[in-house]
Amino acid sequence: MLRKLVFLAVVGVFLVDATCDTTIFVACQDKFADKLGIDRYAFCYSRLNPLGLTLQIQDIYINGGVAAERGLNVVCNAYNSMVQCLSDASTTTFECFDMGYLLTHSSAPNQAYSYGFLMSMLQYQCGAGFYLASDNWQCMQRIYNGKNATMYGCITDFVLNAQEDPKRGCNYVQTGMDCFSKASTLQGCPDELKYYGCESFRQYSLPQFARCDKQCTIDTQYRGI
Template sequence: MLQKLIFLALIAISLAGATCDTTKFEACQDTFADRLSIDRVYNWLNPLGLTLQIQDIYINGGVAAARGLNVVCNAYNSMVQCLAAASTSTFECFDIGFLLHHSTAPNQAYSYGFLMSMLQYQCGAGFYLASDNWQCMQRIYSGKNATMYGCITDFILNTQEDPKRGCNYVQTGMDCFSKASILQGCPDELKYYGCESFRQYSLPQFSRCEKQCPIDTQYRV
């Protein structure tokens, strides 16, 4: 099942030549919300609300106590499959240019694009790191939820007000997520997971920054 999760998260790579159909995109977002068991109002028009819903699932799990990471990633991959079935490119639908054109405010477009970029990492390359240490990650999300959400909202506000300093804000966000991912009794490599999650979050607008996350394999005791 885990291999299937990784595979589905990468489906979009093969669809680069397609375009995004707004109606089908919205239907696939409904699929995403339904699989998360959240209200459909949490979509691309309410990305920060969607972010909080996802973090809540990471903390509390899904229906019948299903593990939060699996719930979110299965839902994400269902949306990717939905877009693929509609002959739509995931990257086209998550592209900042497309989102800016179809959203009512820049912050809205960027916030949704950022979130989808982070989920692609957390349900793809970063999945096993979090999955193998999920008890720690669940405790981190539970104890640092407000901190991590603050990292995100500060980044969005600062980069929209002063985009010329965007790379500085990317580093601040990476450091913020990295520090939030430190917990006694948990491997320090989770600092990398936190840092890389935020780095991936920033890529839709700030890939030019070329920031990197250090890898730490020590344990906190």
């Protein structure tokens, strides 16, 4: 037990008294899977392999859903249905995505962090960042289609490096932000999407590295601010 507490202190996790009901959480994740169009059995495996789930979501961004529904809409409708499911059961994502809870209910730290990272990024992409991507979705779809492997590489490198050497975590956060920002650059697409890419990754890193003083630059001229 002492070794576990020491490990959590080293990686800088701030644990709260999470009260997530695991049975409810699993049921709400099943709704998430249904909305994504992922078989529940396959999704059960994906919960154990969050990096694989990350790649599946990027593929949905590229290919869309049934009846040619935009990938962004498919993913965000699925995410919002999971959030609503938790809310209907009088619980919240704050409790069920809490890193203390995820670490306790995962077989390995990498698994817990990868899931928490993904949910944090989706919260941004389906919240504050939604309209920035939605208004430029043809560009974003082309970016995901052409740079899917690059963006997935940004994520896997970060996860592996951050868990191997968490003391240098803030450096890895900056590397990931730069990686996503560069990947979100495409001829004929607005430069503002570089901010979307950068902020997506910054949000991805927050469950473990909120302490890092990293910010993404906003092109205020383009935004008309």
